[in-house]
Amino acid sequence: MTLLGMVRGLVEADVRLVVIGGVAANAHGSARITDDLDVCYDPEDGNRRRLAMTLAAWGAYLRGVEPGLPFVMDERALRTTPVMTLITAQGSIDVMDRVLGVGGFADVLQDSEEVEVGDLRFRVLSLAGLIRAKRAARRRKDLDQLPELEALLELSRRPRPLKPPETTPPARA
């Protein structure tokens, strides 16, 4: 499955979420390729249950851990550990109920923009929000992405050149 396919799967399962991380950066114009989907989810009980059920149906397992170890993917696991890094049959996904530098889900939602890809509609964290999150995380890979995001912010704020006005050809005498 593709990254957009994973987003579609979550949206169709009625999971309230905001896409953050590399996919959101790509939506804003980043040229970096990412192979995992990062989402911030609403920690409301029903939403957490729907997310856990979807991830369990995708055969989610922990990333960076030897295979075959005990792992229970359910609502309780999400409640006790609100941040999880997972590998699923559909691809890699990181789920969290808050974003460092931005805040809880309500703050993330407020700082998000709607994206429409065909008939699929979902929200992505704003460019300014992504920059705040990367600054706060302070991991090397996050800091490496900052110059590109800052450039995108500046470029997107520059006034676009106006198209030359359509002129009608002069009438022949």
Place this chain on the structure above:
Amino acid sequence: MLLAPRPLTLGQYATAVGAPKRWVQNAHAVLGLGAVYTPEEARRLAFARLLKQACGMPLVAAYPLAAPSLAGWPGRRTWVLERQTGAAAVAVDLERFLSDCNIRLSLARSWYAERRRGRPPKARRRGVAWAKWYGVDVTLLQESLKRTPAERLRALDANLDFLKSLRFTGR
């Protein structure tokens, strides 16, 4: 050939245990464990910490119980600590406990990478000038901005598909 997993840093180890770094260092000093941080040790220490928190058992008494108790899984799903009167003092769902430990270990390895120490460097340049200085190809960004977000996301999926096909056919 299988490579032995890398030992954890103190920060990763503390995340895996589910305790502050200082608590972990003090616990290692009390138990005489030294500064070797492995996933197995993290599970044992997390178990001892659970017993200490649940029934006030001293760490030095709780720690020796950890290894034999955890070795009981998957044959035994629940581990019960009984009082001398025969009443259960604490019952641990071993599968759930190990699952929680593994979730923390996954986070420690993949999410909580060591942060850059100290104050962040003062950026002398900002925006496009900084990106150019850093080596970012700004023309790529300008081209990308000419497209809609939907086109960019479709391109990301297409590029990812292409990269995956390279990985599968590579020798």
